[in-house]
Amino acid sequence: MVLKLEDIRLSFDGFCVLDNLSLHVKAGEFVCLLGPSGCGKTSTLRVCAGLESPLSGRVMLGDKIVTDGTKVLPPEKRHIGFLFQDFALFPHLNIFQNVAFGLKGYSKPETERRVLEVLKQVRMDKYAHALPHTLSGGQQQRVALARALAPKPGIMLLDEPFSGLDSGLRADIRDETLHVLKSTNVAAVMVTHDPEEAMFMADRIVLMKGGSIIQDGAPHELYTNPIDHFAASFFGEINIIKGVIKESTAQTILGSVPVSGFNEGEIVDVLIRPENVIVRPRNDVDQHFHTTKIEAARYLGRDSLLHLCVEDETGACTHLHARIDSQLKPIVDQNIVATMDPARAFVFRAC
Amino acid sequence: MKQYGLQNLFNGWTLFTVITALIIASPVFIVVSYVFVPTGEIWSHLADTVLGNYIYNSVLLLVGVGTGTLVVGTGCAWIVTMCRFPGQKVFEWALLLPLAVPAYVIAYTYTGLTDFAGPVQTVLREIFGWTSRRDYWFPEIRSVWGAMTMFTLVLYPYVYMLSRAAFLEQSICVLEVSRTLGRTPWQAFKDVAFPLARPAIAAGSALALMETLNDFGTVHFFAVDTFTTGIYRTWFGMGEPAAAAQLGACLLIFIVSLIALERYSRGKAAYHHTTVRYRALSKLEMSPLKQVICILACFFPVLLGFLLPAGVLLNWAFQTTEWWMNLQFVEFAFNSFILACVAALLAVFLAVLMAYGARLRPSFFTKFGVRAASIGYAVPGSVLAVGIMLPFAWTDNLVDSWAREHLGFSTGLILSGTIVAVVFAYIVRFLSVSFNGIEAGLGKITQNMDCASRTLGHNPSETLKKVHLPLIRASMFSAGILVFVDVIKELPATMIMRPFNFTTLAVRTFELASDEQLAEASSAALAMVLVGIIPVIMISRTIAKSRPGQEN
Numbered sequence: 013m014v015l016k017l018e019d020i021r022l023s024f025d026g027f028c029v030l031d032n033l034s035l036h037v038k039a040g041e042f043v044c045l046l047g048p049s050g051c052g053k054t055s056t057l058r059v060c061a062g063l064e065s066p067l068s069g070r071v072m073l074g075d076k077i078v079t080d081g082t083k084v085l086p087p088e089k090r091h092i093g094f095l096f097q098d099f100a101l102f103p104h105l106n107i108f109q110n111v112a113f114g115l116k117g118y119s120k121p122e123t124e125r126r127v128l129e130v131l132k133q134v135r136m137d138k139y140a141h142a143l144p145h146t147l148s149g150g151q152q153q154r155v156a157l158a159r160a161l162a163p164k165p166g167i168m169l170l171d172e173p174f175s176g177l178d179s180g181l182r183a184d185i186r187d188e189t190l191h192v193l194k195s196t197n198v199a200a201v202m203v204t205h206d207p208e209e210a211m212f213m214a215d216r217i218v219l220m221k222g223g224s225i226i227q228d229g230a231p232h233e234l235y236t237n238p239i240d241h242f243a244a245s246f247f248g249e250i251n252i253i254k255g256v257i258k259e260s261t262a263q264t265i266l267g268s269v270p271v272s273g274f275n276e277g278e279i280v281d282v283l284i285r286p287e288n289v290i291v292r293p294r295n296d297v298d299q300h301f302h303t304t305k306i307e308a309a310r311y312l313g314r315d316s317l318l319h320l321c322v323e324d325e326t327g328a329c330t331h332l333h334a335r336i337d338s339q340l341k342p343i344v345d346q347n348i349v350a351t352m353d354p355a356r357a358f359v360f361r362a363c
Numbered sequence: 364m365k366q367y368g369l370q371n372l373f374n375g376w377t378l379f380t381v382i383t384a385l386i387i388a389s390p391v392f393i394v395v396s397y398v399f400v401p402t403g404e405i406w407s408h409l410a411d412t413v414l415g416n417y418i419y420n421s422v423l424l425l426v427g428v429g430t431g432t433l434v435v436g437t438g439c440a441w442i443v444t445m446c447r448f449p450g451q452k453v454f455e456w457a458l459l460l461p462l463a464v465p466a467y468v469i470a471y472t473y474t475g476l477t478d479f480a481g482p483v484q485t486v487l488r489e490i491f492g493w494t495s496r497r498d499y500w501f502p503e504i505r506s507v508w509g510a511m512t513m514f515t516l517v518l519y520p521y522v523y524m525l526s527r528a529a530f531l532e533q534s535i536c537v538l539e540v541s542r543t544l545g546r547t548p549w550q551a552f553k554d555v556a557f558p559l560a561r562p563a564i565a566a567g568s569a570l571a572l573m574e575t576l577n578d579f580g581t582v583h584f585f586a587v588d589t590f591t592t593g594i595y596r597t598w599f600g601m602g603e604p605a606a607a608a609q610l611g612a613c614l615l616i617f618i619v620s621l622i623a624l625e626r627y628s629r630g631k632a633a634y635h636h637t638t639v640r641y642r643a644l645s646k647l648e649m650s651p652l653k654q655v656i657c658i659l660a661c662f663f664p665v666l667l668g669f670l671l672p673a674g675v676l677l678n679w680a681f682q683t684t685e686w687w688m689n690l691q692f693v694e695f696a697f698n699s700f701i702l703a704c705v706a707a708l709l710a711v712f713l714a715v716l717m718a719y720g721a722r723l724r725p726s727f728f729t730k731f732g733v734r735a736a737s738i739g740y741a742v743p744g745s746v747l748a749v750g751i752m753l754p755f756a757w758t759d760n761l762v763d764s765w766a767r768e769h770l771g772f773s774t775g776l777i778l779s780g781t782i783v784a785v786v787f788a789y790i791v792r793f794l795s796v797s798f799n800g801i802e803a804g805l806g807k808i809t810q811n812m813d814c815a816s817r818t819l820g821h822n823p824s825e826t827l828k829k830v831h832l833p834l835i836r837a838s839m840f841s842a843g844i845l846v847f848v849d850v851i852k853e854l855p856a857t858m859i860m861r862p863f864n865f866t867t868l869a870v871r872t873f874e875l876a877s878d879e880q881l882a883e884a885s886s887a888a889l890a891m892v893l894v895g896i897i898p899v900i901m902i903s904r905t906i907a908k909s910r911p912g913q914e915n
Binding site: 062 | 822
C-alpha cells in the first residue's frame with residue numbers, strides 16, 4: 013500500500029469539508045478522485061500532500077505515518093510529486109533549473125543526468141535553457157510533470173492538471189501524461205471533475221460528493237453498475253422514468269426490468285442512458301407498445317439525438333432522449349416504438 | 364518516528380511577526396499610556412495657557428490644507444485626465460513634482476523671497492517708491508495662513524495622485540452615459556465622477572492632513588504654535604517628558620479621528636464598478652480659451668510648488684558655493700545617506716520577514732500584528748521620538764547604574780541619544796511604507812508556487828530564499844527607495860533624537876534656516892529635493908500603467 017487515508021475529517025471555518033474519508037492506493041495504481049466542485053476532492057489531495065491539517069484521522073505514505081490528526085509532517089519531508097492546475101513553474105528559473113529544483117543532495121553531474129533524463133521522457137530536452145513564459149501551455153505542463161517526477165517521488169498527486177489547457181491539446185497531453193506515469197510505474201492520485209477524463213486515465217475511480225466517497229471501483233463498474241441516482245447521472249445524461257414493481261419486475265412505459273429486493277406495488281425510478289433506449293419503426297403487431305413520436309432529431313456526428321414523446325394510457329407525454337446510429341436518418345413526427353435494454357437499466361428507490 | 368507539527372513549524376514565523384510588530388508599535392502604546400501618568404501642575408498650566416492655541420491652530424491648518432489640497436489636487440487630476448490641451452502629457456507627471464519638496468524647505472524659500480529684504484518687496488518698493496514698512500501692506504508669510512499655503516503647495520499631489528488613479532479607473536462608459544442623459548461635462552464631473560472617486564479623494568486628503576500634523580519645521584519656523592512645536596518645547600524647554608507625551612497623546616487623538624473620518628466616508632461610499640469595459644479615455648475637445656485656462660490651472664501649482672522654490676534654491680546654492688563645496692557638507696550628506704541606507708535595508712528586511720510570516724499563517728494574530736506595526740506611519744515623528752526616548756532613557760539609566768554599582772564604570776548612553784534610537788524611530792515610522800510594497804509584491808506570487816516548492820522538498824525558509832526573494836526583487840528595491848527618501852527628508856524625529864554633534868542634511872537645513880541664513884541653507888535643501896524626485900518618477904510610472912485594459 014503506497015498511500016492510506018484513514019477516517020480523515022477536515023473542516024474550514026466550521027464547514028465540514030471531508031467527513032470520515034478513507035482511501036487506499038496500491039503501488040503503481042492510478043486513482044482518480046472524481047466529483048462536482050466543492051465535493052472535497054482537492055482537499056483530499058492537499059491532506060495527502062501535508063498542505064492541510066485535518067481535525068482527525070491518519071495519513072500513511074508507505075509504512076510511515078505522515079499525518080496523525082493535527083500532527084502533520086510538512087510537505088517538504090514527504091517525498092511526493094505534486095502537479096498543479098496552473099503548472100506553477102518558477103518564472104525566474106529556466107526549464108533546467110525548474111526541474112533541478114527538487115533534486116536536493118544530488119551532485120552536479122547527477123543532477124544534470126537526471127534533469128535531462130526526465131526532460132527527454134516528456135520530450136522537452138531541447139528547451140532546457142528556455143524560460144517558462146516562452147513555452148506554450150502544453151509544454152509548460154510537460155515541464156511541470158518532469159519537475160514533479162525528477163526526485164522520483166513515492167506517489168504523484170495531480171490537481172486537475174489538464175483543465176488549464178485548451179480542448180484540442182488536452183487529449184494529447186492527457187495521453188502522454190498517462191504513458192509517462194505508467195512507464196515510471198509510480199502510483200498516482202488525480203483530481204478531476206470530468207468523468208470522461210477520469211475514465212481515460214484511471215485504473216480506479218473514487219466518486220465523491222459532499223466530503224464523502226459515494227462509490228469506489230473500476231471505471232466500467234461505475235458506468236455500468238452505479239450505486240445511486242448521483243453516480244448514474246454523473247457519467248453522462250440519463251433518462252429517469254417512473255416504474256411500478258409487479259411480480260419482481262419494474263413496469264415502465266419502455267417495458268419491464270427484472271429486479272429484486274423491492275416491495276410489490278412500490279413506485280421506483282428507472283434510469284436508462286440515451287444510448288440504451290432502442291427505437292424501431294412501428295409494425296402492425298406492435299399494438300401493445302405505447303404510442304411514441306419523434307419530436308426532434310439532431311445530427312451529432314457519430315450518433316443522432318432523438319427527442320421522443322412517449323404517451324401513456326392517459327395520453328400524457330413523457331419526454332425522453334435516445335441516441336441512435338446517425339446512419340439511420342430518423343424522420344420527425346414518425347410513429348415509432350421505443351423500448352430499452354433491460355440489462356442496462358438501473359432501478360433505484362424513488363427519491 | 365519523528366513528528367513535525369505544522370503548527371510548531373509555523374509558530375516560529377508567527378511568533379517573529381507578532382513580536383516584531385509589538386516592538387514596532389510599542390512607542391505608540393507608551394505615549395498613549397502616559398495619559399494616565401499624573402503630571403499635576405504642568406499639565407493644568409499647559410491646558411490654561413497654550414493648549415487652546417495648539418488646538419485652534421491645528422484645526423485651522425487642517426481645514427485650510429484640507430480645502431486647498433482638495434481643490435487643487437482634484438481639479439488638476441480631472442483636467443489632466445479628461446481634457447485635451449497642449450502639454451497635458453507633461454502635466455500628468457509634472458503635477459507630482461512638488462511632492463519632492465519638503466514643507467519646511469518651501470517655507471524657507473518663500474520666506475526668503477517675500478520677507479522685507481527679499482526680492483519681491485524690494486522690487487515693489489523700487490517701483491512705488493516706498494521706503495519703510497509703514498508705507499504699504501504686504502501679507503505676512505510667517506503666519507498660520509502662510510503655513511496653510513505652504514502645506515497646500517507641497518501636499519496637493521497626494522490628493523492629485525489618488526484622485527487621478529480613481530478617475531483613470533472609472534469606466535468611460537459611466538461618464539458617457541451621463542453625457543447622453545443630458546449632463547454637461549462639468550455636471551458629469553460633479554454628479555458622477557467626483558462622487559465615484561470620493562473614497563480615493565478622502566484617502567488622499569487624509570494623507571495630506573497627516574503630513575500637516577506631522578510637520579515640525581514649517582510651523583516652528585513660522586512661529587505657529589501647534590502640537591509638534593509644543594511637544595518639542597515642553598520636552599527641551601521645560602524638561603517635562605511626561606507632559607510632552609501627553610501632548611503627543613492629544614495629537615494622536617486628532618489623527619485617530621482623522622483616520623476614523625476617512626474610514627467612515629469610505630465605508631459609506633463603497634462603490635463598485637458596474638461595468639468592466641474600458642476604453643482609452645477620449646478626452647474632451649476644447650476651445651482655445653478653455654485650453655489656455657487648463658494650461659494655467661495646471662501650470663500654477665507646478666510653478667509655485669516646485670519650479671519657483673527649486674529655482675530659488677538653485678540660485679542661492681550658486682551664490683553660496685563656499686557653503687557646500689567643502690568637506691563638512693560632504694559629511695552631512697554622508698550622514699544622511701548612511702542613516703537612510705541602514706533604515707531602508709532594515710525596513711525592507713523586516714517587512715519581507717513579516718509579510719512572509721503573515722502569508723504562511725494568515726491568522727488573527729499575524730493580521731493584528733501587521734496592522735499594529737503599520738500605525739507608526741500615521742504618528743508624527745515628534746510623538747514617536749517621545750515614545751522612544753522615554754523607555755530608552757529609562758533603560759540606559761538602569762544599565763548605567765547597575766554597571767556603576769557592580770562593575771565600577773559608567774556605560775553612558777547605549778540606546779538614547781545614539782544612532783540606534785534614530786534608526787529605530789525611522790523603522791517605526793516608515794515600516795508600513797516598505798511593508799505595503801512588499802506585501803503587494805508577494806501577493807502576485809500564487810500560493811501554488813509555495814506549494815510546488817514545498818512538495819519539491821524545500822522548507823519555508825528555503826522557499827523564501829529560492830522562490831519569493833528572486834521574484835519580489837523589484838518590489839523590495841522600490842520599497843527601499845521610498846523609505847530611503849522619506850528618511851532623508853525626515854526632520855522632527857531626527858531633530859529630537861540625533862546624537863550630539865551628528866548632523867544630517869535635514870537638520871543642517873533646519874539649523875541654518877533657524878539662524879535666518881536662508882541662502883546658506885539652500886544647498887542642503889536642494890540636495891533633498893533632488894533625492895525626492897526619485898520616488899516622484901517611480902509613482903508617475905506606476906500610475907501611467909495602472910489603467911485596466913490599457914497595458915502595453
